[in-house]
Amino acid sequence: MxxxxxxxxxLILDEKKFRDHCNWMKDKCKRLGVNLRPHLKTGKSREVALCQMISQEGPATVSTLLEAENFFSWGVRDLIYAVGISPSKFSRAAELIKKGCRLKVILDNVETAKALSNFCEKSHIEIPVLIEIDCDGHRSGVKPVSPDLIGIASALTDGAKLVGVLTHAGDSYGCVGSKACRKAAENERDSIVLAANRLKEAGFNIEIISVGSTPTATFAENWAGCTEVRCGVYCIGDLVMAGVGVxxxxxxxxxxxxxxxxxxxxxxxxxxxxxxxxxxxxxxxxxxxxxxxxxxxxxxxxxxxxxxxxxxxxxxxxxxxxxxxxxxxxxxxxxxxxxxxxxxxxxxxxxxxxxxxxxxxxxxxxxxxxxxxx
Amino acid sequence: MxxxxxxxxxLILDEKKFRDHCNWMKDKCKRLGVNLRPHLKTGKSREVALCQMISQEGPATVSTLLEAENFFSWGVRDLIYAVGISPSKFSRAAELIKKGCRLKVILDNVETAKALSNFCEKSHIEIPVLIEIDCDGHRSGVKPVSPDLIGIASALTDGAKLVGVLTHAGDSYGCVGSKACRKAAENERDSIVLAANRLKEAGFNIEIISVGSTPTATFAENWAGCTEVRCGVYCIGDLVMAGVGVxxxxxxxxxxxxxxxxxxxxxxxxxxxxxxxxxxxxxxxxxxxxxxxxxxxxxxxxxxxxxxxxxxxxxxxxxxxxxxxxxxxxxxxxxxxxxxxxxxxxxxxxxxxxxxxxxxxxxxxxxxxxxxxx
CATH class of the missing domain: 2.40.37.20 (D-serine dehydratase-like domain)
Structure with missing residues (x-):
């Protein structure tokens, strides 16, 4: 046609450019020894996701529970719902886990940690949790140095199982050029590694140490201490990303x-x-x-x-x-x-x-x- | 629930407020002796449309051909597609007309008028046309005083049948208060009546003289010379309309x-x-x-x-x-x-x-x- x-x-999607961007990020993550957990919120499409992910089962990141449900129905098994969960969404997340989805949720406060723990106890379910870390004051998350960090981890009891920490360098969207993006990437990494180390020293088990944003993922040179990278719009690109220098x-x-x-x-x-x-x-x-x-x-x-x-x-x-x-x-x-x-x-x-x-x-x-x- | x-x-829609707004505009148009042709682009919903319209068959206004197709499938018969039509959309509009939809299209230039006339001749179809008038420099349309106006009307031949003129006081969204909106409404009316009169004097048949925008429709006091009023967001309202004073x-x-x-x-x-x-x-x-x-x-x-x-x-x-x-x-x-x-x-x-x-x-x-x- x-x-x-x-x-x-x-909408017109240029297949070659799109596949090149997907492959570039896969190669980079492999080279630097981290897992790529692409964000599926840009594409919201099975075919786009299949090209972004390193396997049909994931890992991947989603921004809504509908994304989690749809991608799970298409075979994606390993998902992080990367927006702070709130009480009315617990049962919907639990349904996915009961069906076999390895869904992980995030939160950044004691209140939600306690509510989720109560929910898990009552529902006899285990829900893996990452604590959201605020690396740059952009939106949600607890500061890596905050006394609350240990409090949140301690408030996760019963089936609410702490498995990791996650941050998003949202302020990197305001960077211009590779140098500024690299600095944001270093700050992102330093913040998450600090948070992970504090939790480990306090005796918590931290398996997943997750960073990511398209500007930082593009320009980062060192992900030592991180286990995975999340990014979404890198696979397509836009004028804002062009302005950033990506x-x-x-x-x-x-x-x-x-x-x-x-x-x-x-x-x-x-x-x-x-x-x-x-x-x-x-x-x-x-x-x-x-x-x-x-x-x-x-x-x-x-x-x-x-x-x-x-x-x-x-x-x-x-x-x-x-x-x-x-x-x-x-x-x-x-x-x-x-x-x-x-x-x-x-x-x-x-x-x-x-x-x-x-x-x-x-x-x-x-x-x-x-x-x-x- | x-x-x-x-x-x-x-989304939450407050039924009482919504129905009150719909009824207020119906009453006003009746009182001032014009037809209400509500714009269905805000609601894009059968139930919203049914409350806006004075009858299940319309009249109504749409902003896309998909709206025209959907509302026609739900029984609306009298529609104006109020965005300038372009050649690739002729056949889709014609399909609706063949099925019995009293769809009218708009255009503002000789080029499109000629192309549509050719299409109608080749397709043996009659497509009713309104010429779009620019009353305030907001976007599309030909100025009511422009020499092009008669040229466009003259370029409509064969089945491309001139039935009226239409304008939208888009700049009224920048008004604040009833006085400014009323002034915009008077300008809107003056412009369309001038255009209609010029065409009538030149021998063209002008049945529909259509004005409308929520700010002007709300505050207009006189629609003499107009046959109908179009408006859309009046039925729901928003902060911008609150800022305008509606x-x-x-x-x-x-x-x-x-x-x-x-x-x-x-x-x-x-x-x-x-x-x-x-x-x-x-x-x-x-x-x-x-x-x-x-x-x-x-x-x-x-x-x-x-x-x-x-x-x-x-x-x-x-x-x-x-x-x-x-x-x-x-x-x-x-x-x-x-x-x-x-x-x-x-x-x-x-x-x-x-x-x-x-x-x-x-x-x-x-x-x-x-x-x-x-």
Whole structure:
């Protein structure tokens, strides 16, 4: 099938770029002696996951229990649900474990540790737990030096079984360049190793020492003391990751196919059917050196059209302008022209769609379904 | 079912507020002597649409051909697809018309008018067309005074049958207060009436003269010369509409149910499972007088908690802070606490979900499915 036969707007996944990114990270983790536990939250697709993982059974990371349930139903056995669990989700996690899923949950406070321990006692179930460590103040987690760390570990009793520690260098998304990312990676590693050592010294059994974010996983040079690396958007890439320095624009594997539906000649605008519903409202590049609005513009074959970007977006309209201020001539992009838009944030754009149209050598070779929801 | 039994994150629709908004707009349009053609793009739900429309057969407005197909399959007959049509969508629109849908399309340029005329000639089909008028420079459309207007009408030949004109006062979303919205409504009406009159004087048959946006539809006092009004988000409301002055916070019918999953005590943060995946990345209030971050916070019963808002959001984490800078005490919102978040933009938040949990008098009385895609 030709790309031009697809209904717009829709997602295009460049198979070669995607597989290259997957393989690069597999090779790196192997070389540095850590397990790769890819995050499946970007793709939310069986086919994407199969290419990311080192085996059909995992290991892998998920951001929702629906992801855990779906990927388990497709054969993935070793999963970490890497968002702090809360009481109303205990029984759903337990159901998966009863079915044979080696699901691990995370938490960062004594309150949840006690509640989970009570739940496990009452339900006669063992739930493996990692304590979430805050390495950079980005969001959740307990500081590696916090007195609470030992308190949380001690509050895990009965079936709530401490198996490890986990951190995510979320602040690395704000880094620019390899040096800054490497520094974030070193801090991520130092933090998790410190937390693991404190727990080990206090007599706790720590098997899994888990780090990861795409910027730190890409630039880290040393994972000594860590057992595994998690990362997600590395497999696809986006403009934010390009701004961080992880990728060049031509490496990005995901784009939105759109069609020109009109112009505003006087303003030099090209208007397409790719609005924020299809691109997502993500404006991640707004705080970076180059602000791409709602996305950078390529021709239908994926060739980057310098200076063109989606400056404005309504629900089903995208407005492309030239960054130089020069008006775009309607003759250059007549109504019906197909274009491809590179997203600010692949996780956010992909979430607006039900499938990826996989393209290789200019042809659409497959449609990979994806899912949404919780 | 109790609200607290729902899985988080999920949408809550307050039935009474929603039905009141629907009825208010029906009454207003009746009183002012225009047809209400509600936009179904916010709800994307059969049940929401049935309450918005004056009859099960419509009229109604849609933003995608998938909406047209779905609502037609549920019995809606009179539809306007209110995004400029482009060549690759002609045959899909024609299919609906062949099945008996009274679908009308819009366009704003000679190029598309000619292409559609050719298509209709070759396909032996009649497709009713409205010319899109640009009343405020917001996005698409031809200016009412433009010489192109008559050219577009003249380019519609064969089955491409001109039936009317349509405009959308998109810039009214930037208005604050009733006076500014009324001015935008007057401009919207003046523009469309001017365009309609120019076409009539040139000998064209103009049956439908269509205006609409929630701010202008709410505050307009005079629709003389217009035949119908389109609006969508009025039926639900959101923080952006509250900032415009259309609603008070307590009128908003849609919220996201979330659960507290942790805290950062030192920072005074409450962390929930409602991240940007569930709230959307929309930051519509960022440019308004009160910036609500990713949403305003209510208790589980919908009571607004003054000064609390979702300042930060990751994919599956929302961070609630107090606007005054005062730290929120974890004891006030222990892990497991359910809260409700009012969205910046109802269309964007709803699009992240598969259903609405309809609440009346504190009980969940129904689950209304919704759809996504194109």
């Amino acid at each position: 030709e790309i031009t036969e697809l209904r717009t707007p829709c 990728y060049k624009l031509e490496d990005l594997a995901l784009s939105l196919l759109v069609e020109v539906i009109g112009h505003q000649k006087e303003k030099g605008w090209v208007i397409t059917d790719g609005g924020w519903m299809a691109l997502s409202r993500d404006r991640g590049t707004a705080s970076q050196a180059v602000d791409y609005g709602y996305g950078a513009v390529c021709d239908v074959n994926g060739k980057i059209l310098d200076n063109l970007y989606v400056k404005l977006a309504n629900q089903e309209h995208g407005v492309i302008v030239n960054r130089t201020g020069e008006a775009i001539s309607p003759e250059d992009f007549p109504v019906g022209t197909k274009l491809r838009i590179l997203p600010n944030h692949a996780c956010a754009m992909a979430a607006q769609h039900h499938s990826y149209h996989v393209v290789n050598d200019g042809k659409v070779i497959a449609e990979w379904p994806r899912f949404c929801g919780w | 109790e609200i607290t039994e729902l899985r988080t994150p999920c 609603y008070k916070l307590e009128d908003l019918a849609l919220s996201l149910l979330v659960e507290v999953i942790g805290h950062q005590k030192e920072k005074g943060w409450v962390i929930t499972d409602g991240g940007w995946m569930a709230l959307s990345r929309d930051r519509g209030t960022a440019s308004q007088a009160v910036d609500y971050g990713y949403g305003a916070v209510c208790d589980v019963n919908g009571k607004i908690l003054d000064n609390l808002y979702v300042k930060l959001a990751n994919q599956e984490h929302g961070v609630i802070v107090n606007r005054t800078g005062e730290a929120i005490s974890p004891e006030d919102f222990p892990v497991g606490t359910k809260l409700r978040i009012l969205p910046n933009h109802a269309c964007a938040m709803a699009a992240q979900h598969h259903s609405y949990h309809v609440v009346n008098d504190g009980k969940v009385i129904a689950e209304w499915p919704r759809f996504c895609g194109w």
